[in-house]
Amino acid sequence: MVKKTKDKGAEGRILAAARKVFTTKGMAGARMQDIADEAGINKALLHYYFRDKDKLFETIFMGEAQKFFPKINAIFQSDDPLFEKMEKFVSEYIEEMQENPYLPWFVINEVNRDPERFMQSVLGNDNRPKPAKFLEQIEKEIKKGTIKRISPVHLLMNLISMTIFPFVARPMITRNLRMSDLQFKQAMEQRKKEIPKFIIDAIKK
Amino acid sequence: MVKKTKDKGAEGRILAAARKVFTTKGMAGARMQDIADEAGINKALLHYYFRDKDKLFETIFMGEAQKFFPKINAIFQSDDPLFEKMEKFVSEYIEEMQENPYLPWFVINEVNRDPERFMQSVLGNDNRPKPAKFLEQIEKEIKKGTIKRISPVHLLMNLISMTIFPFVARPMITRNLRMSDLQFKQAMEQRKKEIPKFIIDAIKK
DNA sequence: GTCTATAATTTGATAGAC
DNA sequence: GTCTATCAAATTATAGAC
Structure with missing residues (x-):
């Protein structure tokens, strides 16, 4: 894709190209050459707009991390009932990953590479997930007797795992289960309802 | 760690060092310099024992992939009852990842990078997971009426996701849930029982 | 702002002594 | 087998013309 999409200026095309290359x-x-080619410009211009590779990466990473974390938080901190909250989490998260399938892999990957920098750049800006309220909500429901006794942390891990993992391991899953891209997409669409149903069946009294 | 652990010969130390560096x-x-330092030898010797970086990587990747896949298969293809099979899967898999926490990240990562090579090197050797029998087993239980109607594929995804994902996203999880390394280890130990219980509650009639 | 040409640095790989 | 010294290739970064 060397064609210059004249829609954007050079800076915009660089950002779009860098996002594509870095996230994959x-x-x-x-x-840097890949990014220049993808943007339809030359390497020198990359350094003109963004000092070096690290600065360019930082810009992209911040943007993607913003997509990944604040969305969780808005749901966790809302005042919705527990089950409704979980449904929203699954649904909105899968929707986001259907549009940006690379997102969880990219963010997790880079966080694994350097957890320290991650804290400063993402957590510092008050975008860190705050699961406390969600965990307390689970405990309340247990006390009210509406759901079975279950460790809130494990329930949270189950919820997040079932929602995100298929996108992280997508190539492995599609290959081993002989799924086409379309079949995978449809399966993920089904999971918006399958996961909440599975959880409700597991914990509701 | 520049110290030469005199236990092994040079080749053994190189393999151990390469494994550590590649998998992290x-x-x-x-x-290559990292690997040489870790092994306590110099770069030239790496090329003496293993022609180039790619050959060395291939050696390591094959070994790790062998740990990751055949284990699943042995369980999937056994004649154990469904629930027992799932318990074994969770338990043995978590055990493996407690010892090699990097394993799922590494394998998934490299498979994502080049799914084609993955097919040849791992799937070719008859080590590919064969979930067919497992999926059929689920359908049989549904027909017998012992478990609720549920899509076998989604159940399989749920099982694998809950088991593996916490290890893939470990740094993110421990940070956001304020868990120490020990707490994480203990939580994973608990999941050997928590996950099967969760699944049974979800699908058993 | 954008380019070409080139420098500077990093990294993988080899030659040759011991 | 193992090392030091060095090369060659890849990759990031800059200089300077337009």
């Missing part, structure tokens, strides 16, 4: 290959695997 | 940084992020 990661920081270590990305090449 | 990935192929793209790994440096």
Whole structure:
């Protein structure tokens, strides 16, 4: 894709190209030349707009992390009832990943590479997930007797795992289960309802 | 860690060092110099024993993939009852990842990078997971009326996701839930029982 | 702002002594 | 087998013309 999409200016095209390359290959695997080619410009211009590779990466990473975390928080901190909250979490999260399938892989990957920098850049800006309220809500429901006794932390892990993991391991899953891209997409669409149903069946009294 | 652990010969130390570096940084992020330092030898010797970086990587990847996949298969293809099978899967898998926490991240990562090579090197050797029998088993139980109607594929995804995902996203989870390494380890130990219980509650009639 | 040409640095790989 | 020294290739970054 060397064609210049004249819609955007050079800076915009660079950002779009850098996002594509970084999010698919990661920081270590990305090449400045790849980004320049993808944007339809030359390497020098990359350095003109963004000082060096690290600055460019930082810009992209911040943007993607913003998509990944604040969405969780808005749901966790809302005043919705527990089950409604979980439904929203699954549904909105899968929707986001249907549009940006690379998102969880990219963010998790880079966080694994350097958890420290992650804290400063993402957590510092008050975008960190705050699961406390959600965990308390689970405990309340247990005390009210509406759901079975279950460790809130494990329930949270189950919820997040079932929602995100298929997107992280997508190539492995589609290959081993012989699924086409379309079939995968449809399966993920089904999971918006399957996961909440599964959880409700597991914990509701 | 420049110290030469005289236990092994040079080749053994190289393999151990390469394993550590590749599995934590990935192929793209790994440096031959890092591996040499870790092994307490110099770069030239790496090329003496293993022609080039790619050959060395291939050796490591094959070994790790063998740990990751055949284990699943042995369980999937056994004649154990459904619930027993799921319990074994969770338990043995978590046990493996407690010892090699990097394993799922590494394998998934490299498979994502190049799904084609993955097919040849791992799937070719008859080590590919064969979930067919497991999926049929679920359908039989549904027909017998012992478990609720549920899509076998979604049940399988749920099982795998809940088991593996916490290890893939470990740094993110421990940070956001304020867990120490020990607490994480203990939580994973608990999940050997929590996950099967969760699933049984969800699908048993 | 955008380009070409080139420098500087990093990294993988080899030559040759011991 | 193992090392030091060095090369070659890849990759990031800059200089300077337009």
